Amino acid sequence: MAPLNYYLVLSAIIFAIGVAGVVIRRNFIVILLSIELMLNAVNLTFIAFARYLGSMEGQVIVFFVMTVAAAEAVVGLAIIISIFRHRRSLDPREMQLLKW
Amino acid sequence: METNLAPLLPSAEVVLTALSVLLLDLFIRKDEKGLLVWISLIGLALAGGMALFLWGSHEGAFQDSILLDDFALFFTELFLGAAAITILSSVHYVRETNIHEGEFYALVLLSTFGMILMAAANDLILFFLGLETMSIGVYILTGMWRERSQASEAAMKYFLIGAFATGFLLYGIALIYGAAGSTHLGRIASALGQTKSHGSIILSAGVFLLFVGLAFKVAAVPFHFWVPDVYDGAPTPVSAFMAVAVKAAAFAGWARIFLYQLSPLQSEWTLPLKALAILTMTVGNLLAISQSSVKRMLAYSSIAHAGYLLIALVAGGESGGQALLFYLLSYAAMTFGAFGVLIALKEGENDHEAYSDFAGLGFKRPFLGMAMSLFMLSLAGFPPLAGFTGKFYLFRSAVVAGHIDLAIIGALNSLLSVVYYLRVIVMMYMEEGGAEGKPFARAPYLYLAIAIAVLGTVYLGVLPAPALDLSRISFISLH
Numbered sequence: 001m002a003p004l005n006y007y008l009v010l011s012a013i014i015f016a017i018g019v020a021g022v023v024i025r026r027n028f029i030v031i032l033l034s035i036e037l038m039l040n041a042v043n044l045t046f047i048a049f050a051r052y053l054g055s056m057e058g059q060v061i062v063f064f065v066m067t068v069a070a071a072e073a074v075v076g077l078a079i080i081i082s083i084f085r086h087r088r089s090l091d092p093r094e095m096q097l098l099k100w
Numbered sequence: 101m102e103t104n105l106a107p108l109l110p111s112a113e114v115v116l117t118a119l120s121v122l123l124l125d126l127f128i129r130k131d132e133k134g135l136l137v138w139i140s141l142i143g144l145a146l147a148g149g150m151a152l153f154l155w156g157s158h159e160g161a162f163q164d165s166i167l168l169d170d171f172a173l174f175f176t177e178l179f180l181g182a183a184a185i186t187i188l189s190s191v192h193y194v195r196e197t198n199i200h201e202g203e204f205y206a207l208v209l210l211s212t213f214g215m216i217l218m219a220a221a222n223d224l225i226l227f228f229l230g231l232e233t234m235s236i237g238v239y240i241l242t243g244m245w246r247e248r249s250q251a252s253e254a255a256m257k258y259f260l261i262g263a264f265a266t267g268f269l270l271y272g273i274a275l276i277y278g279a280a281g282s283t284h285l286g287r288i289a290s291a292l293g294q295t296k297s298h299g300s301i302i303l304s305a306g307v308f309l310l311f312v313g314l315a316f317k318v319a320a321v322p323f324h325f326w327v328p329d330v331y332d333g334a335p336t337p338v339s340a341f342m343a344v345a346v347k348a349a350a351f352a353g354w355a356r357i358f359l360y361q362l363s364p365l366q367s368e369w370t371l372p373l374k375a376l377a378i379l380t381m382t383v384g385n386l387l388a389i390s391q392s393s394v395k396r397m398l399a400y401s402s403i404a405h406a407g408y409l410l411i412a413l414v415a416g417g418e419s420g421g422q423a424l425l426f427y428l429l430s431y432a433a434m435t436f437g438a439f440g441v442l443i444a445l446k447e448g449e450n451d452h453e454a455y456s457d458f459a460g461l462g463f464k465r466p467f468l469g470m471a472m473s474l475f476m477l478s479l480a481g482f483p484p485l486a487g488f489t490g491k492f493y494l495f496r497s498a499v500v501a502g503h504i505d506l507a508i509i510g511a512l513n514s515l516l517s518v519v520y521y522l523r524v525i526v527m528m529y530m531e532e533g534g535a536e537g538k539p540f541a542r543a544p545y546l547y548l549a550i551a552i553a554v555l556g557t558v559y560l561g562v563l564p565a566p567a568l569d570l571s572r573i574s575f576i577s578l579h
Binding site: 008015018019022028031032035038039041042045046048049052053055057058061064065068071072075076078079080082083085086087095 | 225228229232236239240243246249252253255256257259260263264266267270271274275277278281282283
């Protein structure tokens with residue numbers, strides 16, 4: 001079995017990619033995907049720790065996180081549709097009605 | 101093993117009400133939707149009655165991952181009250197804006213359920229689930245006025261930033277789980293007591309990430325940039341709900357996690373928290389001064405008030421906890437009132453949210469003018485109103501804990517805030533030609549909500565003793 005650190009480093013890298021995606025990318029759907037990437041990196045951390053500690057808790061938590069991520073994706077896509085109906089664009093730079 | 105369901109009673113009642121509202125919404129005609137308001141209010145009242153009935157008990161359910169103590173019940177009552185006032189003040193608003201009523205009330209109730217769970221959770225995962233139930237509900241509420249482009253934009257911003265913050269919070273929970281071997285707060289605390297060296301970097305990183313996630317939720321500077329846009333674009337009753345209830349829920353979680361269970365780590369996070377409090381107060385107040393829209397001003401003022409509340413978290417201990425709970429009560433009353441008056445100014449498509457729209461309101465609608473003056477004076481911290489008493493105890497707790505500098509900066513900040521709060525009063529009584537404001541006959545529920553807020557603001561200011569005792573008892577029940 002690969003040591004715990006490998007998994008932790010891998011999930012940290014995936015999490016960082018997700019964060020970078022949210023900050024850099026200019027399309028709501030890609031940003032949403034990046035957020036999902038962050039949550040799945042967390043899932044990997046939970047699983048790795050659960051295996052290392054020999055406890056089931058972490059594995060159960062992953063199911064909760066997956067459910068929450070699904071609910072969040074649904075709401076996110078609904079909001080994306082409602083915003084697309086108004087302005088025919090998914091570029092965050094065009095969100096100028098309210099100044100940031 | 102027998103499962104004790106008593107701790108779930110109030111929250112289960114709220115969920116049941118939400119589901120009945122959703123179901124009934126399908127079967128009744130559009131002009132009968134007023135019924136849904138009453139069902140929601142009765143459901144909230146029943147849940148409030150249950151919480152009162154359970155007062156003083158100390159039980160746990162599901163291996164103590166949900167706790168029923170006075171702390172949880174105090175916040176349960178606060179959230180139920182906040183939901184009731186939100187519903188009262190949105191009755192006319194949702195009809196004017198063509199928001200689907202049944203879904204609106206059901207979502208308010210479901211978010212309230214999430215908040216109750218957050219205050220009662222003794223397990224980080226349960227806390228996370230409560231937080232998400234609340235947040236997802238509020239994301240939708242923000243964007244529910246779909247005909248308006250600003251509302252969708254606000255919902256998008258809120259959703260992206262909320263989900264982003266969730267990622268950090270969850271990563272923090274995962275790391276804490278790895279270091280402590282459990283997400284249960286009690287077991288984390290005992291793991292902290294046993295070993296100091298084991299996995300301490302992972303633990304610190306986890307606590308730091310949890311900290312960042314919560315700071316996003318309470319809108320502490322530098323994680324505040326979404327607040328003005330989201331409050332501005334959201335339907336006004338939802339802005340009030342967010343400013344009061346969502347913030348209170350995040351503080352409830354913060355108090356239970358950091359002030360109680362993780363208090364052995366206190367020395368590590370006192371300094372960053374102190375910096376956060378000072379930044380939040382000062383930046384919030386400075387930016388509030390330059391606003392031309394009262395709604396945005398209230399958004400920045402809610403950031404500043406989050407800063408005051410952070411003082412109580414820095415101070416910690418019994419006096420800090422008492423001040424935190426009492427200030428949340430006072431803040432709820434005055435903020436709901438101020439947003440309520442703002443709702444009363446709305447006419448059709450025109451929101452009337454600028455300072456100039458308040459011109460002459462004191463003569464045209466004497467009650468609204470009087471109420472708004474009270475709320476503004478209270479927010480600025482004038483005696484004998486709730487805001488003064490609340491701030492007094494906040495600053496006192498800081499002094500008791502030896503953070504005199506924090507108390508001084510807080511007092512200077514509330515002096516600064518007088519500038520923009522008084523501007524509203526000046527507008528209302530010394531200028532002319534603003535918006536008309538709804539008369540009582542057109543918005544009786546809204547007037548009722550404002551009247552409740554006035555009573556709360558005056559009562560908590562003049563006779564704070566019972567509420568202070570209540571806050572102290574509730575906070576002590578954590579230990």
